[in-house]
Amino acid sequence: xxxxxxxxxxxxxxxxxxxxxxxxxxxxxxxxxxxxxxxxxxxxxxxxxxxxxxxxxxxxxxxxxxxxxxxxxxxxxxxxxxxxxxxxxxxxxxxxxxxxxxxxxxxxxxxxxxxxxxxxxxxxxxxxxxxxxxxxxxxxxxxxxxxxxxxxxxxxxxxxxxxxxxxxxxxxxxxxxxxxxxxxxxxxxxxxxxxxxxxxxxxxxxxxxxxxxxxxxxxxxxxxxxxxxxxxxxxxxxxxxxxxxxxxxxxxxxxxxxxxx
Amino acid sequence: xxxxxxxxxxxxxxxxxxxxxxxxxxxxxxxxxxxxxxxxxxxxxxxxxxxxxxxxxxxxxxxxxxxxxxxxxxxxxxxxxxxxxxxxxxxxxxxxxxxxxxxxxxxxxxxxxxxxxxxxxxxxxxxxxxxxxxxxxxxxxxxxxxxxxxxxxxxxxxxxxxxxxxxxxxxxxxxxxxxxxxxxxxxxxxxxxxxxxxxxxxxxxxxxxxxxxxxxxxxxxxxxxxxxxxxxxxxxxxxxxxxxxxxxxxxxxxxxxxxxxxxxxxxxxxxxxxxxxxxxxxxxxxxxxxxxxxxxxxxxxxxxxxxxxxxxxxxxxxxxxxxxxxxxxxxxxxxxxxxxxxxxxxxxxxxxxxxxxxxxxxxxxxxxxxxxxxxxxxxxxxxxxxxxxxxxxxxxxxxxxxxxxxxxxxxxxxxxxxxxxxxxxxxxxxxxxxxxxxxxxxxxxxx
Numbered sequence: 001x002x003x004x005x006x007x008x009x010x011x012x013x014x015x016x017x018x019x020x021x022x023x024x025x026x027x028x029x030x031x032x033x034x035x036x037x038x039x040x041x042x043x044x045x046x047x048x049x050x051x052x053x054x055x056x057x058x059x060x061x062x063x064x065x066x067x068x069x070x071x072x073x074x075x076x077x078x079x080x081x082x083x084x085x086x087x088x089x090x091x092x093x094x095x096x097x098x099x100x101x102x103x104x105x106x107x108x109x110x111x112x113x114x115x116x117x118x119x120x121x122x123x124x125x126x127x128x129x130x131x132x133x134x135x136x137x138x139x140x141x142x143x144x145x146x147x148x149x150x151x152x153x154x155x156x157x158x159x160x161x162x163x164x165x166x167x168x169x170x171x172x173x174x175x176x177x178x179x180x181x182x183x184x185x186x187x188x189x190x191x192x193x194x195x196x197x198x199x200x201x202x203x204x205x206x207x208x209x210x211x212x213x214x215x216x217x218x219x220x221x222x223x224x225x226x227x228x229x230x231x232x233x234x235x236x237x238x239x240x241x242x243x244x245x246x247x248x249x250x251x252x253x254x255x256x257x258x259x260x261x
Numbered sequence: 262x263x264x265x266x267x268x269x270x271x272x273x274x275x276x277x278x279x280x281x282x283x284x285x286x287x288x289x290x291x292x293x294x295x296x297x298x299x300x301x302x303x304x305x306x307x308x309x310x311x312x313x314x315x316x317x318x319x320x321x322x323x324x325x326x327x328x329x330x331x332x333x334x335x336x337x338x339x340x341x342x343x344x345x346x347x348x349x350x351x352x353x354x355x356x357x358x359x360x361x362x363x364x365x366x367x368x369x370x371x372x373x374x375x376x377x378x379x380x381x382x383x384x385x386x387x388x389x390x391x392x393x394x395x396x397x398x399x400x401x402x403x404x405x406x407x408x409x410x411x412x413x414x415x416x417x418x419x420x421x422x423x424x425x426x427x428x429x430x431x432x433x434x435x436x437x438x439x440x441x442x443x444x445x446x447x448x449x450x451x452x453x454x455x456x457x458x459x460x461x462x463x464x465x466x467x468x469x470x471x472x473x474x475x476x477x478x479x480x481x482x483x484x485x486x487x488x489x490x491x492x493x494x495x496x497x498x499x500x501x502x503x504x505x506x507x508x509x510x511x512x513x514x515x516x517x518x519x520x521x522x523x524x525x526x527x528x529x530x531x532x533x534x535x536x537x538x539x540x541x542x543x544x545x546x547x548x549x550x551x552x553x554x555x556x557x558x559x560x561x562x563x564x565x566x567x568x569x570x571x572x573x574x575x576x577x578x579x580x581x582x583x584x585x586x587x588x589x590x591x592x593x594x595x596x597x598x599x600x601x602x603x604x605x606x607x608x609x610x611x612x613x614x615x616x617x618x619x620x621x622x623x624x625x626x627x628x629x630x631x632x633x634x635x636x637x638x639x640x641x642x643x644x645x646x647x648x649x650x651x652x653x654x655x656x657x658x659x660x661x662x663x664x665x666x667x668x669x670x671x672x673x674x675x676x677x678x679x680x681x682x683x684x685x686x687x688x689x690x691x692x693x694x695x696x697x698x699x700x701x702x703x704x705x706x707x708x
Contacts, residue, residue: 110619110620110622110623111619111620111623111624112616112619112620112630112633112634113620113623113624113626113627113630113633113634114624118633132309132311133312135307135311136311136312136313136314136323136369136372137313137314138369139368139369139370140367140368140369141368142367142368148367148368150369165305166369168297168298168305169298169303169304169305170298170303170367171298171299171300171301171302171303172301172302172303173303173367212364216364216365216368218273219272219273219276219361219364219365220365220368220370222273222276222277223276223277223280223325224314224316224322225317226276226277226280226281226284227280227281227283227284227316227322227326228284228316228317228318228320229284229285229318229320229525230318231525231539231540232318232319232320232523232525232539232540232542233317233318234317234318234319234674235317235319236319237315237318237319237674238315238316238317238318238319240319241312241315241319241321242314242315250314251368251370252314
């Protein structure tokens with residue numbers, strides 16, 4: 001039996017187009033994989049195909065998934081696709097294929113004994129967990145023009161989820177969240193819907209903080225220092241709850257953002 | 262009403278003094294209420310709560326936890342802010358609290374405000390100040406984020422009611438588990454004064470829920486429920502007494518949470534114990550474990566402890582301890598056992614029990630499936646069978662299982678490096694004083 005591997009663009013659109021193509025060509029899900037980057041280790045008996053992203057096809061898949069998996073199921077699939085792991089697209093594709101055979105597609109997500117479903121749930125949990133951590137760990141700085149600016153560097157591509165949360169929370173604020181690793185920006189203008197933008201030439205040196213900013217940063221650092229109970233001190237527990245990789249972007253663990261590379 | 266704040270000290274010092282004074286309050290949760298933004302005002306709340314940072318003791322920082330003032334007319338022996346202590350005193354004005362909250366919230370430093378206060382003048386005056394602060398924050402600063410406020414025992418019922426309509430969570434500290442303890446360490450506080458407002462808030466919440474069911478936009482009274490806190494280890498109560506108190510608080514007062522706070526000796530007072538080796542953290546940990554068993558696992562306090570065995574086993578967590586005492590109910594067959602029984606198996610938590618129930622509808626579970634689901638097999642395998650078979654052929658026998666469970670060392674959250682069993686016993690179990698240091702601690706002597 002021939003093994004097919006579809007190579008597509010990363011992101012919902014690309015992967016959904018690949019899923020559409022796999023269905024269109026009647027490939028068998030068990031021996032079909034979807035990759036979002038070139039294979040480093042080519043397989044001898046697999047046929048590789050490059051898929052061009054097609055918004056019409058991906059739109060059809062998106063609607064089908066929303067209809068058949070319901071809001072919660074679709075959310076799970078999206079979070080799993082936000083993962084940074086290479087096998088995410090294949091796992092989601094196979095889960096979708098198995099789910100669509102059922103009368104209630106979302107019920108497939110309860111079959112935890114299934115390898116692909118289990119993988120999707122694990123990917124989803126990891127992405128969700130990082131997203132949830134960042135809901136708290138994002139630190140905004142007020143710039144001279146009143147815009148709130150923040151930088152994050154998540155492993156999973158969770159920027160859209162963050163933007164959704166913060167635009168709901170701060171409807172009257174202009175804010176900008178920058179995913180440093182992906183050069184992605186979530187932009188929100190007061191009273192308007194947010195959007196994502198890519199900018200590879202962003203110069204962080206141009207960022208200038210407002211007059212009050214230094215005071216509030218200092219107040220918060222002082223607060224974090226004072227709120228700890230010395231007798232209970234436990235660095236290990238703190239590290240477990242707040243891993244070091246988040247700290248370069250957090251006010252209370254840096255002296256000043258201007259020194260950041 | 263004339264209210265004087267100390268203009269002479271800066272905002273930073275004030276924040277330092279008043280957060281330092283508030284840090285012994287445990288509750289820093291921002292959970293229990295789901296409130297989407299309204300598209301205009303700032304703020305929202307998530308039912309799960311969000312931790313915004315973690316301090317050097319590993320505790321979460323979710324709310325701006327401050328006192329309105331640390332001046333206090335009471336003289337509770339365990340409290341750093343008691344009248345007879347010579348500590349720097351400060352007070353915030355309601356406006357300052359609002360400015361700080363908004364400034365921090367906008368930068369996503371915090372999830373909301375936790376406001377408590379020392380007693381200035383009288384309970385009524387203090388409660389009114391708290392109310393005024395919240396009123397300003399909600400109505401003038403249009404803050405929709407999370408607020409947790411203390412209800413002051415002895416304050417007027419109407420003040421508490423008005424405050425409850427502005428806040429998300431309210432709490433009144435029980436302080437000490439028994440009335441005798443309270444009498445000896447907090448001479449100005451009375452059990453009745455604490456329980457009366459607790460009851461008032463409870464009935465307020467029920468009434469408000471009924472109202473909201475009828476009229477969707479009716480104002481919500483304390484929508485995230487009420488909580489309380491007890492100090493552990495300052496007086497001589499047994500774990501059984503403490504847990505029973507917690508259980509009755511959950512059942513009779515419908516509390517959302519009871520917090521346990523390991524006693525930290527901040528004052529040198531002859532009425533206070535001097536715990537060897539720091540605060541009784543293991544005891545606190547065991548109580549939290551048992552607390553979860555009460556709230557999510559369907560256990561009763563009597564099942565875990567009793568008059569004859571009033572304290573927790575220091576070497577085993579309460580669930581393992583219970584299971585070892587009830588081996589006649591094991592092994593449990595994963596394919597058929599009901600949800601309640603699954604929850605009672607050591608190594609299976611709420612999530613994995615739910616997943617097992619979901620997964621076994623469509624498949625016969627194997628041990629490797631259980632591992633994928635998240636069951637901690639190194640603890641669970643003594644107590645379960647899959648398809649009638651055990652994972653390894655082990656005898657269901659108290660001695661051998663205990664030996665094996667102890668061999669797999671439990672991970673404790675506060676554990677420092679190279680802590681030994683003997684150290685644990687020294688500062689934790691009241692029956693193992695320094696006198697018995699030489700006695701070998703077999704588990705038998707404990708359980």
